[in-house]
Amino acid sequence: MTDYFKTIFEPALLAELEKKAKRQSVKAGDVILGIGQTVKQIPIVVKGSVKISRTDEEGRELLLYYINPNETCAMTFTCCMQQYPSEIKAVAEEDTDLLVVPISVMDEWLVKFPTWKSFVMKTIRGRFNELLKTLDQVAFQKLDERLVSYLKEKSKATGSALINLSHQQIADELATSRVVISRLLKKLENDGKLLLYRNQVKILRDL
DNA sequence: ACATTAAGTGATT
DNA sequence: AATCACTTAATGT
Numbered sequence: 322m323t324d325y326f327k328t329i330f331e332p333a334l335l336a337e338l339e340k341k342a343k344r345q346s347v348k349a350g351d352v353i354l355g356i357g358q359t360v361k362q363i364p365i366v367v368k369g370s371v372k373i374s375r376t377d378e379e380g381r382e383l384l385l386y387y388i389n390p391n392e393t394c395a396m397t398f399t400c401c402m403q404q405y406p407s408e409i410k411a412v413a414e415e416d417t418d419l420l421v422v423p424i425s426v427m428d429e430w431l432v433k434f435p436t437w438k439s440f441v442m443k444t445i446r447g448r449f450n451e452l453l454k455t456l457d458q459v460a461f462q463k464l465d466e467r468l469v470s471y472l473k474e475k476s477k478a479t480g481s482a483l484i485n486l487s488h489q490q491i492a493d494e495l496a497t498s499r500v501v502i503s504r505l506l507k508k509l510e511n512d513g514k515l516l517l518y519r520n521q522v523k524i525l526r527d528l
Numbered sequence: 529a530c531a532t533t534a535a536g537t538g539a540t541t
Numbered sequence: 542a543a544t545c546a547c548t549t550a551a552t553g554t
Contacts, residue, residue: 498542
């Protein structure tokens, strides 16, 4: 159990977690949850990170968000409460340690533990606001801003100013073409905000 | 040295 | 902003 949870959860809940939740380690690239699968348990990231994305009929992928340590997936809650199949795909971005909570205890915990409820509500509220933000960005067609926040997000997640991705990979995640990303990155480089290399991008300022 | 893959660029829609 | 066509640069064999 991480120190963080010790500070936000009450002792009784920590004891329950110890008893009911299981530890699980996954390797980079492992699919934790596929689209259409039913959610049977709630994963909480302890170490590492998990990428949540959506794919359309043609198999194009759209990045929704990342789950970082001490966070959990908001979509999971909304799906699992009524046993709906998952709308999203969860893939381990790196080697990741999870704490998985069976959904059978959800109802009970929500009423029994105020700190659990606020934890759940906080992650849902956080993601919802974030999705609204990206919806705004898409609606107003500002791909350059989307790219910038994507890069910021990335470097925060990896804790490094160096991002090891090709232009193509970035384009795939933002559901656009490589040429567009190349051009936007070039512009950012000319503005002195980035340095471009083969297969990696170095962020200079906090943009 | 050659083939392969990533990135840069102009023109077009 | 997307696509095409093409060039240039980096990397692997």
